[in-house]
Amino acid sequence: METGLVLLLLIFPLIGFLINLFGGKKLGKTLPGLIGTTAVAGSFVITLIYFIKILSTGEALHIHLFQWVSFAEFTVNFDLLLDQLSLIWLMFVTGIGTLIHLYSIGYMKGDEHIDRFFAYLNLFILFMIILVTANNLAIMFIGWEGVGLCSYLLIGFWYKNHKFNDAAKKAFIMNRIGDFGFLTGVFTLGYIFKTIDFDSLKLAVTTTSNLGVSGLLSVGTFCLFVGAMGKSAQIPLYTWLPDAMAGPTPVSALIHAATMVTAGIFMVTRLNFLFNLTPDVQMIIAVIGSVTALFAASIGMFQTDIKKVLAYSTVSQLGLMFLAVGLGAYHVAVFHVITHAFFKACLFLGSGSVIHAMGGEQDMRKMGGLRKALPITFATFFISTLSISGIPPFAGFFSKDEIMITAFEHNKVLWILAALASLMTAFYMFRALFLTFNKDFRGTEEQKHHLHESPSVMTLPLIILAVLATVGGLISLPFGYSWLNGYLSPVLSAGIPEAHGAGTLQIVLIAISIAIALIGLAVAYYQYILKSVVPEEDDKITGFAKIAYNKYYIDEIYNAAFVKPFYVLANFFKNIVEKVMNAIVFGFGYLIGALSIPLRAVQNGSIGVYLFFFVIGFCTIAAYLFLV
Numbered sequence: 001m002e003t004g005l006v007l008l009l010l011i012f013p014l015i016g017f018l019i020n021l022f023g024g025k026k027l028g029k030t031l032p033g034l035i036g037t038t039a040v041a042g043s044f045v046i047t048l049i050y051f052i053k054i055l056s057t058g059e060a061l062h063i064h065l066f067q068w069v070s071f072a073e074f075t076v077n078f079d080l081l082l083d084q085l086s087l088i089w090l091m092f093v094t095g096i097g098t099l100i101h102l103y104s105i106g107y108m109k110g111d112e113h114i115d116r117f118f119a120y121l122n123l124f125i126l127f128m129i130i131l132v133t134a135n136n137l138a139i140m141f142i143g144w145e146g147v148g149l150c151s152y153l154l155i156g157f158w159y160k161n162h163k164f165n166d167a168a169k170k171a172f173i174m175n176r177i178g179d180f181g182f183l184t185g186v187f188t189l190g191y192i193f194k195t196i197d198f199d200s201l202k203l204a205v206t207t208t209s210n211l212g213v214s215g216l217l218s219v220g221t222f223c224l225f226v227g228a229m230g231k232s233a234q235i236p237l238y239t240w241l242p243d244a245m246a247g248p249t250p251v252s253a254l255i256h257a258a259t260m261v262t263a264g265i266f267m268v269t270r271l272n273f274l275f276n277l278t279p280d281v282q283m284i285i286a287v288i289g290s291v292t293a294l295f296a297a298s299i300g301m302f303q304t305d306i307k308k309v310l311a312y313s314t315v316s317q318l319g320l321m322f323l324a325v326g327l328g329a330y331h332v333a334v335f336h337v338i339t340h341a342f343f344k345a346c347l348f349l350g351s352g353s354v355i356h357a358m359g360g361e362q363d364m365r366k367m368g369g370l371r372k373a374l375p376i377t378f379a380t381f382f383i384s385t386l387s388i389s390g391i392p393p394f395a396g397f398f399s400k401d402e403i404m405i406t407a408f409e410h411n412k413v414l415w416i417l418a419a420l421a422s423l424m425t426a427f428y429m430f431r432a433l434f435l436t437f438n439k440d441f442r443g444t445e446e447q448k449h450h451l452h453e454s455p456s457v458m459t460l461p462l463i464i465l466a467v468l469a470t471v472g473g474l475i476s477l478p479f480g481y482s483w484l485n486g487y488l489s490p491v492l493s494a495g496i497p498e499a500h501g502a503g504t505l506q507i508v509l510i511a512i513s514i515a516i517a518l519i520g521l522a523v524a525y526y527q528y529i530l531k532s533v534v535p536e537e538d539d540k541i542t543g544f545a546k547i548a549y550n551k552y553y554i555d556e557i558y559n560a561a562f563v564k565p566f567y568v569l570a571n572f573f574k575n576i577v578e579k580v581m582n583a584i585v586f587g588f589g590y591l592i593g594a595l596s597i598p599l600r601a602v603q604n605g606s607i608g609v610y611l612f613f614f615v616i617g618f619c620t621i622a623a624y625l626f627l628v
Helices: 002-027 031-057 084-107 114-133 137-155 162-193 198-207 211-231 240-246 249-258 260-270 279-300 306-326 330-357 375-389 395-410 412-437 445-449 456-475 483-495 504-530 543-549 551-602 607-627
Strands: 061-071 074-082
Touching: 002 031, 002 061, 002 114, 031 084, 031 114, 074 084, 074 114, 074 137, 084 114, 084 249, 084 260, 084 330, 084 456, 084 483, 114 137, 114 249, 114 260, 137 162, 137 211, 137 240, 137 249, 137 260, 162 198, 162 211, 162 240, 211 260, 211 279, 240 249, 240 306, 249 260, 249 306, 249 330, 260 306, 260 330, 279 306, 279 412, 279 551, 306 330, 306 395, 306 412, 330 375, 330 395, 330 456, 330 483, 375 395, 375 412, 375 456, 375 504, 395 412, 395 456, 395 504, 412 504, 543 551
Parallel strands: none
Antiparallel strands: 061 074
16 A cells, blocks of 8 residues: 555656657646646655654555665665655655646647657656665666756757757756766665665664775765755756756756756755765765855856846755755755745746746846836745745755855864855845836836736745745754754764754854845845846946856856867867778778689589589698598
8 A cells, every 4th residue: 555655756747748748749738737636745645644654653654566676685666765855855845846747837838749748757757756765776766867868958959059959968967977986876875885775774784884985985985076066956967957947947947946056965865875985075065065055155146147146046055055054054055945845846837937028038137117017026036045045034044044054163264165155145136126127117118018928827836935934944943943853864864963042152143144235235236226237238337346247257167178179189089080980990891802703713513613622621621530
């Protein structure tokens, strides 16, 4: 019974995918969206059932399906695991996934390939469910690769635009770089412990006293982090994520808010018992996370594409999550993953509502004054901006504040980097809000004439997400009042410290965090409301603003350092090595052909000639056997 019910988690999106893929064209323009949304909603209901069950029992559920691989002393089972960590992830993967599917019904209305779009969305959710319910690294890798494939299909969904195809290929290739690291880490752990099952790995590291594997374990955990860097867009493997904006806006919300980009955080958190044994790797994670947070935030301050601002915001927020993970505060990282899922999904879907009203326009320099025309979109976008900026009592304040306190307690330098990133976040998010919704409209008369609020099928998910972005922080309040910490304690018992009371230092740090957010708000208000500044056109941007606007030319550096040399190498093999190999192969063919000309003369059908060669051959064999 349990096995069948758990399998419905996977079966619902699988059925939605198959129906839309093979029969969607015959279902018209409405049914594919309803089928896809219902499929994910079904998975959410199953998740909710088990979430409530584990709240009462506290016992994880292990589902054994079959033995997949077995050789020598190494065995891999196809097992699923529903515990506190996987269920908290499933709650927002399937819950927010359902809202994004519902929103897509309105956003993708009229698209000629809407059936294929919902098929891909369902497949994406299916692989994400596999990833978070896997009971070993091999099954996790199936979901890991699956979401990578689906991101390629969804980013390049509008494939007739070659730029979108390039963005999809970029995401696919850069993720494969990270996946090579992931696989190397899996093989390393398999070599050390002769297992890649999570429970067996945890048992192995808690019962062994062999210190000789510590160096190799650091290699394994670092390689796994390389995989997380690719999937969760950390320096240097982050450049694919901003380009992923080429896909439809619901895809951006699905990838950037609650699913694919959090896979790296989930994997490291799932293996917290391994990373805790490699403090050197943890410090690398913390440093890369904090640097990524600051670096991406500085780029976001100068972007003019509303989706690009949110994209670099995602990279920055993921950096803060990795900062918490690197400092061993896995529960804090999970908390920020949850609140980020709420406000970032709302922001992306809100930007989609704006783009929908503007007829496809994404440049904030051509917006302004949309507050009256899009009141619901404005209200939800405003709430989510307050949340991501860390202004109380919104959800983002509580999770971001915990990261800041953790960083201050462990490393003051990392705290400063996180504080600067938070300041920039508040500035560029209110900059986006003011440029989009306030002052006078700067678009064309035709755009102004067609401005309208999105239909209810699009605004309802915005309202729900805005409510969650407001109250979501209540699951983990400061000063020891945290439901989330208690809930995660069976999985992260070693990573959740004792709760501290309302000490003076903690109150001061909270006040500093609030002040940082308010300063960012005030600077943006002064610049874009009081002074009515509008960002300059691309060709007029100068100085540091131009460097940051062009993303520090990292793509150009990568192109010169890696892409062009690979093209040179490929041309060398194509124009020289391949031609030499062809010459050798065809040369042997010509040689055999030339030698065959005189030999063909004896193949004239004369039995006497054949008997002559038969006798010669027989005599040669006999002489060898009896004389030699």
